[in-house]
Amino acid sequence: xxxxWAEDIVTEKVRTPVAFLREQASFLGKKxxxxxxxxxxxxxxxxxxxxxxxxxxxLGDYSYxxxxxxxxxxxxxxxxxxxxxxxxxxxxxxSTSTTVKDEDELIQLLGKVLKAExxxxxxxxxxxxxxx
Amino acid sequence: MLKFLLWNxxxxxxxxxxxxxxxxxNIDVIVLLENTIPPDVILRILNPLGTADYxxxxxxxxxxxxxxxxxxxxxxxxxxxxxxxxxxxxxMLPARTDIILTAxxxxxxxxxxxxxxxxxxxxxxxxxxxxxxxxxxxxxxxxGDFNMNHFEPGVVSAKGLHATMSQRIARKKSRKVQSREYxxxxxxxxxxxxxxxxxPSGTYYYNNAEHKVFFWNMxxxxxxxxxxxxxFKDENLKILETDGRESFLNKHGIxxxxxxxxxLPVLFSLDI
Numbered sequence: 001x002x003x004x005w006a007e008d009i010v011t012e013k014v015r016t017p018v019a020f021l022r023e024q025a026s027f028l029g030k031k032x033x034x035x036x037x038x039x040x041x042x043x044x045x046x047x048x049x050x051x052x053x054x055x056x057x058x059l060g061d062y063s064y065x066x067x068x069x070x071x072x073x074x075x076x077x078x079x080x081x082x083x084x085x086x087x088x089x090x091x092x093x094x095s096t097s098t099t100v101k102d103e104d105e106l107i108q109l110l111g112k113v114l115k116a117e118x119x120x121x122x123x124x125x126x127x128x129x130x131x132x
Numbered sequence: 133m134l135k136f137l138l139w140n141x142x143x144x145x146x147x148x149x150x151x152x153x154x155x156x157x158n159i160d161v162i163v164l165l166e167n168t169i170p171p172d173v174i175l176r177i178l179n180p181l182g183t184a185d186y187x188x189x190x191x192x193x194x195x196x197x198x199x200x201x202x203x204x205x206x207x208x209x210x211x212x213x214x215x216x217x218x219x220x221x222x223x224m225l226p227a228r229t230d231i232i233l234t235a236x237x238x239x240x241x242x243x244x245x246x247x248x249x250x251x252x253x254x255x256x257x258x259x260x261x262x263x264x265x266x267x268x269x270x271x272x273x274x275x276g277d278f279n280m281n282h283f284e285p286g287v288v289s290a291k292g293l294h295a296t297m298s299q300r301i302a303r304k305k306s307r308k309v310q311s312r313e314y315x316x317x318x319x320x321x322x323x324x325x326x327x328x329x330x331x332p333s334g335t336y337y338y339n340n341a342e343h344k345v346f347f348w349n350m351x352x353x354x355x356x357x358x359x360x361x362x363x364f365k366d367e368n369l370k371i372l373e374t375d376g377r378e379s380f381l382n383k384h385g386i387x388x389x390x391x392x393x394x395x396l397p398v399l400f401s402l403d404i
Contacts, residue, residue: 029184030182033175033176033181034175034184034185057189058170127172130170130171131173
């Protein structure tokens with residue numbers, strides 16, 4: 001029997017949203033000396049429904065959800081629901097998910113979210129609280 | 133090879149020494165007892181700006197043991213609520229054999245009589261056995277300040293921690309007393325006690341004008357289940373007397389409790 005599967009199934013690498021988000025999460029620890037961390041938590045153990053949290057281990061692992069992402073097996077388009085204050089700051093509708101059509105769009109949006117005043121404010125507060 | 137550091141800080145601000153020890157010995161897991169240094173201060177000194185080598189791994193149920201490690205929470209998970217003086221973690225690192233890591237700080241002899249210490253050891257022994265059943269193996273390392281010497285009943289007795297000085301005996305895994313089976317720990321601290329050791333004769337020094345006094349005590353101990361004996365080397369277990377720059381001992385050769393802790397740190401490694 002011939003092998004009917006495509007030859008390039010495993011040679012062509014795909015970057016998933018979870019891998020991209022985890023990479024971004026790891027950068028925060030380097031900026032805060034691991035006092036405040038970011039983490040990507042799959043909800044119900046599924047990598048298609050993700051929560052992006054900012055957390056402070058010294059505050060009893062207090063964590064704040066910055067956004068959640070839902071995607072299907074096709075990865076894109078995906079749905080991202082931002083923290084209300086971040087959404088407001090970026091001029092997006094609150095309590096509603098925003099559709100992201102591809103990775104480039106995700107990188108663009110995430111750049112705005114991670115640099116948002118609200119995000120910086122949350123991190124600064126957690127840093128200050130961790131020192132008290 | 134995973135390297136562990138255990139140190140009772142006696143509430144001293146010894147973050148500089150912790151940092152020097154971590155770098156010098158390339159420590160993976162730092163277990164601190166009687167630590168009053170805020171976690172963020174330790175993180176900032178362990179992680180120079182732009183780096184994120186060490187994480188604070190908090191166990192909400194245990195305030196007396198603080199763990200800093202190179203691993204994020206999911207790799208060093210707290211297993212269950214045991215008591216305020218004990219934390220039990222499941223250390224599951226990618227591509228490495230998982231182990232159960234238990235760290236304790238038992239109450240001081242000033243506050244607890246021997247009977248209470250023995251009972252606490254039996255409780256701890258039962259907690260560990262329960263977790264081992266839950267996880268499904270007995271690759272357990274137990275470390276801490278027991279406030280007991282390695283030869284005292286709580287540490288040695290079958291119903292207590294059942295820690296023997298002999299690897300050969302420990303490898304038998306368990307023994308029966310009155311038809312009941314009791315698992316062993318191997319206690320390598322015996323090798324470091326007294327003048328035969330190359331370093332200090334114990335981890336804690338106490339002298340008083342009374343008839344019975346040991347001077348050097350081995351309150352800080354590392355115990356291993358037989359299943360970990362093969363990945364442990366006695367020569368890699370050390371009582372440290374310096375952080376590489378400063379000595380933890382005074383001119384009399386005993387812990388300099390004015391400038392450092394009254395306990396000496398213990399270093400060991402596991403080849404997992």
